[in-house]
Amino acid sequence: MSKYSIPKHLEVPIGACLPSPVKEQPGMITGNWRTERPVIDHEACTTCLNCFIYCPDGCWHLDEKTEQMVWNADYCKGCMICVNECPANCLSTVNELEFPDGVIRLEKPF
Amino acid sequence: MAKEVKTQNMELAKSLRQVDQEEYYVPGHRTCQGCGPALVYKLVSKAAGQDSIFLGPTGCMYVANTSYLCAPFAYNWMHTQITNGGAVASGIEAAYQVMIRKGKYKGPLPNIVVMAGDGGAIDIGLQAASAMMYRGHDVLFVMYDNESYANTGIQVSPATPYGANTTFTPPGKEVPEGRVLFPKDAPQLFIGGHPALHYVATASVAYPVDLINKCRKGLNYKGPAFVHLHAPCPKGWLFDARKTIEIAKLAIQTGMWVNYEWENGEYTYQHTPKEYKPVKEYMKDQYRFNHLTDAHYAKMQAFIDARLKAPGKPIAIPVQGPREQA
């Protein structure tokens, strides 16, 4: 059998073993899924951490320095669980198209 | 073979503030909006931490998470067949026992966790799960319960509730309720029958700190533990994605899901409502139950009422099996 060269976009590491990601997985950007996004009113927020704990995509975090919730635009799918579970009513649902950076685009189509 | 193998001690969180902000199930996975199992994965990952080895039997939490050629697990993770999550975990645990004993690995025993869905835990994967618990491996077996074989397009599983519309149990003239059978009681399959198993718990995404702590308690046991985690599925159960937690809470408020622990023979219950809402409250917002009549709801109510007399314990089921019906 001859040796064959595998094109770069089909390359798979041996045994399909990849290094584990740290902090995020940019191979699956999901921010471009959403049609609406949650917007936070920091004044009204009580940092109860509901949004942090209930987000299936880990898109809310508490910045310990500013004591404010930080939202991840790259990955938020716009499921609105956080808005639904916020006891302080500080989260509102806003259409993506209202934002200049609305609807994240991938460099190439998926 | 007597050298003691050091294990990790996972501290229980007293409040949400004590839960680590760091994610080990990182953003960037192809799960649905509002996916209950994804939330379970996130919480169990927080419970287990970085020094872990997770096994992912085939299912939504394999395919959706790792499409394509990328995965969101910051710790060690390996795919297994849907049939053998318990067996592969057993092999890994045995390997670490001998490697630590021989000095080939210097650290404490990694937290080994099987993340199985309904099928991988109590249907096609039941044999491997049971054998792992019988042999006493130091592994946490997690069943994320989205009440169907979701990844293949929502087919019925032994965890699917009575009356649910799935693509293998569609309602029709011959079968008005769609799903005729009542589901297996997953914790009861394992409780009492496996002498080396001392901890079984149920938890829900509705109470995430409780879920994390139960997983940590399970991990802290030097032996197997089984946790059954309720993971509402917007796509399969047909409800608005934003309502995942709401639905999970309603399940507990209606008695369709009960949070409890079975620890060394004793049952303790958590989040028991003072008064149970009727099951219809929970079922009416899920389109998978949309075809049911009052007679069907009554049947479900009778089943739940009986079960609530002793949740997690063997009870007489007040419904007829398919062969018993006229």
Add this chain to the structure above:
Amino acid sequence: MAKEVFYSGCAAAAYGAKDARVEVISSYPIRPYTGIMMELSKLVANGELDAEFVLGEGEHAQVSIAYGASSAGARAYTGSSGVGVVYAMECYSPAAGGRLPCQMAIADRALDPPGDFGSEHTDVMSARDQGWIMGWAESPQEVYDNTIMFYKIGEDRRVLLPQFCCQDGYFVSHIPGKMQLEDQKAVDEFLPPFNSPHPLNPEKPINHGPQIYADQGSAIDVQRAMAFEGLPAVIEEVVADYNKQFGRSYSPFVDEYMMDDAEIAFFLQGGHARTARFAVNNLRKQGVKAGVARLRFVRPWPTDAVAESLSKVKAVGTIETSTSYGGATRGGNLVHELMASLYNVPNKPLVTSFMAGLGGEIVTLDMFYDMAKVLSGAVKNQKVNHSYWVNFEPEVPFRPE
């Protein structure tokens, strides 16, 4: 200290695994390989082997436990026979494709239906597409030697593949033979501890086996094929080293007996080769120039070595010991790959498939003489049937006058 013993194939496998210092063993009982696990359990129980002896709940679980242990970086060992081998079928590709070099001892057995404890190669031969290394030993000594050599081959960084270390059920697994157990230190030197390049280790975490999209499927497959491409060279190296270190004389791929001037040849794998050699001795006394070519590896199939070994004979018959119902020759499995190996050889021999040694049947000297008659007749008439069920009288006689 090397020790001369009188062991069955089962014991030989167990002691091979012991000297290979296997670390995780997964057991489950099924005849006739069970003796391997019974022996290993004693060695573990009395502290002679420091390993985890995991009581598998079935053969599917055994292989899962083995490849799980391998994924963590431990040297894993398991085994089975007959229907157990086929029950585990789902797990073979994940182990091979995941590049997890565990070893499975096979003492072959006929498949159901109905129950039949006798030897037949069909059980693990039906797994030969799954990407494992596979080869038959003909004696307890070779079982022991292969156990050690197969780990060295499989764990080589250029290979990283699991191995089926096979022996004939009963004929090899249960009949004791004189053999040598080697000195543990010498084996340690030949076979260092398993050092996985991709273990599930918290020091360097990996995600092993994510879902791929369909386009990448063939890329993974060609990668797996190329692992087999490099394999024969590794086999040659390892066998040569083992021969030198322990004073053996194995050919890497085809064990030849009186093939130099043979006109007819028996092509087979496993224990019946011994009887074949006696038959050849007697046939030679009668002026029949017969020879035996015994295959040591069915995966990787050594195409070039097989072609070279058989290109000069005039007729060759495979003694199948396995079935492939409805196959091209209506014979067994070896014949098809043998024909493929000879396809481009000029003046290639006539090839036929002898269905013998099935279901546990003893292949007797008389059967070999019958087969020799068929092959000699084939040379004379320059034609031969695709296959013959030896020991059964065909409705239209085929034996030449």
